[in-house]
Amino acid sequence: MTNEKFYIDKCKELIEKQLEWGDSEHWQNQDFDVLSERIxxxxxxxxxxxxLKRLWGKVRxxxxxxxTTLNALAQFIHYENWRAFTSNGFQPKIDVNEDIPHKIETVINTSRRGISKGYFWVIGFFMVGLLLGIWAFQHKSRPLTYGKVLFSSMPVTLGVPNTVLFYxxxxxxxxxxxxxxxxxxxKLRVKxxxxxxxxxNTYYLPGYYKAKLVxxxxxxxxxxxxxxxxxxxRTIDKESMPVFLPKKQAxxxxxxxxxxxDLTGQxxxxEKNIPWVSIFKVQKDLQIPSDNFxxxxxxxxxxxxxDGICHKTKIILMCMNGAHVIPLSIKGCVGELNVVLGNELYEGKTLDLSGFGVDFSDWIHVKMEVKNREAKIFINQKLAFEGDFKQSLGMIVGLRASFKGAGEIRNAKFYIGNNKSRIL
Incomplete structure (x- = not known):
């Protein structure tokens, strides 16, 4: 098990290096969506x-x-399979309590010429290291000091794509x-x-971002x-940039x-590829607390x-620091669904999520109640799920409804206490 964990960590490290997305500690839900697509x-x-979020420790x-999962990860970084990856020379640290076989014979049989050659290599590496150390000392960075620093931004329009002017x-x-x-x-730092x-800078997806001056x-x-x-x-979802569909009124x-x-028009x-599509609405002034609504x-x-037979559908409540995700499908596919409450994942492979299996021949009514980070989700007035989450996600800033293939949404509303904020 220890060795397996070592190899999994090494594989993740190589995947992160290949992606060049920066520290995975800061990856968000949409990044794992993109990684899933790339794999x-x-x-x-x-x-x-x-x-993927489970492997990267984002959920408990x-x-x-x-x-199958391990083989796919290994193939993504260009190995034939997991066995080939673990056999390629990566070695975990040796347990100091294990017996280490002695290889005295190899040492005894080393020729004087081999020793001499090794000696010159050691001297060479030592000199290179010394020169690099001297150079680093001479070019040591000065401690950062600063006085009054200004930083602000302004989108030039409403909607997406949208250019943001940073001052x-x-x-x-x-x-x-x-x-x-x-x-x-x-990794999205620009000098x-x-x-x-x-x-x-141009943004292609709506949502909440945290801009930084470095x-x-x-x-x-x-x-x-x-x-x-x-x-x-309305968008057709693609990795680099979505396809923006013409605006259509309710x-x-x-x-x-x-x-x-809409799809055939693009x-x-x-017959070959059924994309995911999404319907968004993001409002800065929505300001719904993600812990109580x-x-x-x-x-x-x-x-x-x-392959749209499962009718997979997701309702995503977009928050400042994550999302709540409500999944739906036909009954036969509920084992592939996952509920997400902030940083908590509830998987259909290990939990009974059959309440999210529906017949889409008619409208499905979905209701989510959250009080003090404890959630209840009702499907057609029946309780389908109860769960909780530990970390606050800040304010809800928008709604995203995603469908495998095509879909419709109507009458989306948020309530806080006795007040109602209608966003559709």
Whole structure:
């Protein structure tokens, strides 16, 4: 088990290095969605968002990954399978209590010439190390000092794509480098001119971001950044940038929909590839506390062919520091569903989530009640799930309804006490 944990940690380290997304400690839900997609593209093995979050320690789970999961991870970093990865030379630290076999014969048979050659290698490495040490000492970074530093931002429009103008002033510092970090991911740092005061960046997905001003390697200023939608946003989900569907007003029944016509109109071959699609609404002034609220809506998955047979659907309540995720599917697929409450994962593989199995021939009414971080989810007025979460997610800033193929949503509402905030 110790060796297996060593290899899993090493594999994760290599995956992080390959992705170049920065410290995985700061990865969020959407990053594991993207990683899931990339692993599937590379290996044709589907590892769920929840499985990946479990492996990276984002949710509580004590089970060990199965061989299929391990093989997919190894193949993603270009090994044939898990056995090939663990046989390639990575070795865990030797237990000091284990007997170490003696290899005296090899030492005895070492020739004088071999010893001499090794001696010169040692001397060479020593000299290189000494020179590098002298260079590092001479170029030792000065301690960062700064006085008045300014940092703010302003989206140029409403909706997405949206260019954000960042305004900064870091002249009153001895920093050698000034960087703007666009979100939590420190790989999304862009070096800017210390003597200038403005930088522009484009955002393609709505949501909440934490913008940061970085001097050398120190974050000295940060602020909230909201990328709001202009009404309802409809997208076909893709890794690098979504496909933005034309704006469509709600019908008389107050319905927002994405249908097959939207997909075929964008040249999607639904016989070969059924994409996930999403309907968003993000509002800065929504400000619903994620620890105490009531949410309800009606939803329907309307895609009926190919590998969309499970009618997989997700309602995602987007928060400042995470999300609540309510899954739905037909009855036969509930073992593949996962409920997410902030940083807590509840998997259909180990829990009875049959209450989330529905018949989408009619509208499904979904209601979520959260009080003091204890949640109840009702499907068509029947209690389907109870659970809790430990960490506050801050405020709810928006709603995302995602469908495998196509779907509709109507009458989405949030309640706080006796007050009602209607967002559809």
């Amino acid at each position: 599937f593209e590379a290996t044709k093995v589907s590892l769920s968002n929840s499985t 789970y004590d089970s060990t990954p199965n061989l 900064y002033d870091a002249k009153d510092s001895n920093a050698d480098s000034v960087l703007i970090q666009q979100s939590w991911d420190n 800017v001119d210390k003597n200038k005061h403005q930088f522009a 001097l050398n390697d120190s974050i000295v200023k940060e602020h909230d950044l909201y990328i709001e939608t202009d009404g309802w946003l 019908t008389k029944e107050n319905v927002i929909a994405i249908d097959e016509e 040249k999607f071959d639904l 009531v949410f309800e809506t009606d939803i329907k998955n309307t895609f009926n062919r190919g």
